[in-house]
Amino acid sequence: MTISSQRPQSHNLEGRISPQCRLTLFFFLIRKVTLLVMGLDNTGKTSLITEIQRGEEPAVSKLRVDRFEVSLVDLSGGQRSRGTWRNHYGDAHGIIFVLDSSDVLRMEEAKRTLSRLLAHPRISGKPLLLLANKQDKVDALLPCELIECLSLEKLVNENKSLCRIEPSSATKSLHKSQSRTILQGLRWLLHTIAINYSVLSARVQQDSLDQKAPREQEAPRRATRAHSQTRGERFEKERESEEEWVGAVWEHG
Numbered sequence: 001m002t003i004s005s006q007r008p009q010s011h012n013l014e015g016r017i018s019p020q021c022r023l024t025l026f027f028f029l030i031r032k033v034t035l036l037v038m039g040l041d042n043t044g045k046t047s048l049i050t051e052i053q054r055g056e057e058p059a060v061s062k063l064r065v066d067r068f069e070v071s072l073v074d075l076s077g078g079q080r081s082r083g084t085w086r087n088h089y090g091d092a093h094g095i096i097f098v099l100d101s102s103d104v105l106r107m108e109e110a111k112r113t114l115s116r117l118l119a120h121p122r123i124s125g126k127p128l129l130l131l132a133n134k135q136d137k138v139d140a141l142l143p144c145e146l147i148e149c150l151s152l153e154k155l156v157n158e159n160k161s162l163c164r165i166e167p168s169s170a171t172k173s174l175h176k177s178q179s180r181t182i183l184q185g186l187r188w189l190l191h192t193i194a195i196n197y198s199v200l201s202a203r204v205q206q207d208s209l210d211q212k213a214p215r216e217q218e219a220p221r222r223a224t225r226a227h228s229q230t231r232g233e234r235f236e237k238e239r240e241s242e243e244e245w246v247g248a249v250w251e252h253g
């Protein structure tokens with residue numbers, strides 16, 4: 001029996017695929033895409049996801065659009081929850097940021113939140129779809145007014161993120177025309193991701209690993225600490241870290 005000393009052949013077909021073939025693959029490959037759905041609380045994120053999924057439970061967050069298998073991650077927008085958003089940044093190929101277009105009083109808060117989000121190293125440069133939701137309300141600002149209000153042009157240029165804004169309403173009464181704009185926006189986002197898919201996917205793969213690493217390293221240390229502390233000590237520690245955590249939420253929220 002002869003044992004070959006040759007290394008196993010590589011399966012990288014890059015150089016051997018003709019341009020026509022590559023074009024065909026570009027259109028027919030199913031691409032897995034993760035989109036984070038974010039925005040302040042009460043803007044309509046969960047309602048929009050329910051609408052996109054045509055009434056299915058929001059917990060069922062996978063859907064097929066054209067040649068994409070999309071995971072929509074519904075991130076709650078309350079002050080406390082916003083502190084945990086960054087645990088998901090690394091997984092995202094793109095962002096859907098939902099605005100309550102009628103809530104003029106909270107527009108400054110929305111602008112601050114969006115600005116911090118886009119400046120984050122794991123988000124910066126990723127494509128962004130803004131949904132100007134609650135357009136059915138009489139006092140809702142139009143997308144062009146929101147662009148002004150949020151200084152959107154400056155914001156996306158600073159962070160090199162491609163951006164599009166679409167009007168939307170998650171209420172049933174405006175079902176047809178509003179569903180069309182939501183789908184139009186979603187398609188734009190997915191096709192923008194597809195153009196840069198290999199680079200984005202490599203970034204997502206690396207960022208997801210980096211994101212998990214500190215938490216995995218922390219787990220055994222936390223277990224050892226828990227064993228060596230009395231109940232009273234543990235309570236004090238937990239209270240301290242809770243306070244630190246609330247502080248961090250304010251800082252990042």
Ligand SMILES: Nc1nc2c(ncn2[C@@H]2O[C@H](COP(=O)(O)OP(=O)(O)OP(=O)(O)O)[C@@H](O)[C@H]2O)c(=O)[nH]1
Nearest residue numbers: 041042043044045046047076077078134169170171
């Ligand atoms: N008029 C109107 N109401 C809407 C629209 N979308 C959502 N709502 C209402 O706004 C409220 C909040 O909607 P949610 O979908 O729970 O908001 P959310 O962004 O998921 O909120 P959090 O999970 O707390 O971050 C609900 O009462 C919805 O019925 C809309 O387009 N128009």
Ligand SMILES: [Mg+2]
Nearest residue numbers: 045046074076
């Ligand atoms: Mg929600």
